[in-house]
Amino acid sequence: MKNVIVLIILLSICVLSHAQFNTVTPSSSIYKIREKKDISKIEQPDSTAINREPLSENSSKWIQQYLSVSYPLDRMVVNSPYGMRRDPFTGKRKQHNGIDFHARNDEVYAMMQGDVVKVGQDKQSGIFAILRHGNYTVSYCHLSSVLVKTGSKVKAGEVVAITGNSGKSTGEHLHLGVKCDGKYVNPNILLQYIKEVREEE
Ligand SMILES: [Zn+2]
Missing domain, CATH: 2.70.70.10 (Glucose Permease (Domain IIA))
Known part of the structure; x- marks a missing residue:
């Protein structure tokens, strides 16, 4: 159980750092990509919640999906x-x-x-x-x-x-x-x- 919680925390960190990494300034790109992600809006399991209940099924699905695709370039014009x-x-x-x-x-x-x-x-x-x-x-x-x-x-x-x-x-x-x-x-x-x-x- 503890291992699962640690894994979930690690995954969350991955997602957060990934989101930060992808942050770029707006450009004239026709694709509205790599929009500035408001980190505060990303659901983060707080420690008390983790102890009672691991990340919900939806959250982990979101993590998987987020990690499953990437644009080919940071800035696409x-x-x-x-x-x-x-x-x-x-x-x-x-x-x-x-x-x-x-x-x-x-x-x-x-x-x-x-x-x-x-x-x-x-x-x-x-x-x-x-x-x-x-x-x-x-x-x-x-x-x-x-x-x-x-x-x-x-x-x-x-x-x-x-x-x-x-x-x-x-x-x-x-x-x-x-x-x-x-x-x-x-x-x-x-x-x-x-x-x-x-x-x-
Ligand atoms: Zn060509």
């Missing part, structure tokens, strides 16, 4: 959205299979727990990492370095790479590509899911 666009190199209209985010030597996080399916480098994507989260695969491109190895497991919020300007790129940014069952989809699907989980308490 879109440089170029998903969909048809004029190719910056050829000038021709072409499908952009991901979202480009503004980045400057930034840490890139795993959005959920999953597996690193590929780390590599090519002329187009530069240094890249591909993570699998269930039916979804997420690729991060134009990186300067990758901090995980093919075959390793990642947790949501784990730093997997550092952004860069490698490959066919007109300037430093993070290209985020998402496939569902092998087909490119708009990464907003996942980002929206993350937003919803974060907003649920």
